[in-house]
Amino acid sequence: MASKGRNRYAAIVEEIFRRHHKSGATKIRFDRDEFEEVARDLGIARPKNLGDTIYSFKFRQELPSGIAKTAPKGYEWIIQGEGVAKYSFRLVRPVRIVPREDLVVVKIPDATPEIIGAYALGDEQALLAKVRYNRLVDIFLGIAAYSLQNHLRTTVQGIGQIEIDELYVGIDRAGRQYIIPVQAKGGKDKHGRQQTEQDIACCQEKFPNLICRSVSAQFITSSKIAMFELAIQDGDVRILAEEHYDLVPASQVSPEDLALYRARNQ
Known part of the structure; x- marks a missing residue:
């Protein structure tokens, strides 16, 4: 995925978060259908593969800084599935699974x-x-x-x-x-x-x-x-x-x- 594509994805995801976020929220639900409306409002091209937009932030890259900075200390936002074409931002404690360096x-x-x-x-x-x-x-x-x-x-x-x-x-x-x-x-x-x-x-x-x-x-x-x-x-x-x-x-x-x-x- 090109840098331009990543930036477009980030802009859409950050705007969806901004529209739904309320102070103190720990889960923010949204629908995949919102992507097309948000892309149009932002004046950017709609991603061809909406599923890939979600997948990339679930497993490959960090959420945009505009989302990350709203998390309280010791927590982070993730995206999780809530049903068919339904998702949520969820506030969780970070999980870092990396190989130990001192293991036999x-x-x-x-x-x-x-x-x-x-x-x-x-x-x-x-x-x-x-x-x-x-x-x-x-x-x-x-x-x-x-x-x-x-x-x-x-x-x-x-x-x-x-x-x-x-x-x-x-x-x-x-x-x-x-x-x-x-x-x-x-x-x-x-x-x-x-x-x-x-x-x-x-x-x-x-x-x-x-x-x-x-x-x-x-x-x-x-x-x-x-x-x-x-x-x-x-x-x-x-x-x-x-x-x-x-x-x-x-x-x-x-x-x-x-x-x-x-x-x-x-």
Whole structure:
């Protein structure tokens, strides 16, 4: 998206916020239909893809400074879905999910077919492929997990349309069955409260008899991947577990590495 496009999006979103905002508000609802009217009033071209306007501020970039500066100290505004073509600005505590710098890195013999690495389109696709071929969901969660569908688009009551990057099903030694939404973060995309919340809400609605375990994966380097298990506690997204995996040739896993890993489970 060009800078001109981003500025147009920002102007429209900021004006919608200004028209609805009242002092002390913690949630401000608006409809997607308002975008066309606001664009006309501002004398700028209507965005061709209204959904992309919303998506970009939900997951890719910060809200305009004119919105951000109205948030009280320790809070920030986000955009969330409220139904089909319905949204809201919501005041929340910031969630920053970034890989720790002091965590032990576990070396995994890389099972990614070389041809996949040669032709994977985009960071997100490459990341999902590496997670899948190296069974990182299984290793991270300690269960047998199987990819059910990727880029699942569906609707969730009270939220509207969502997309889950990849959905796994799993089973453990006791026979418990799991539904595992995986979000992949590559490039400039950031971990977001909204995606975790909507992934969990979708799984609870569509798979009520399965245990939902929400996972997020992020490239640290082209071979090193951070895996997070996320949950919601007291209305905030929290990290339940975090591991870092380095996909390397098997010859690079040394006896010293294996001794370190044995000690972690003693």
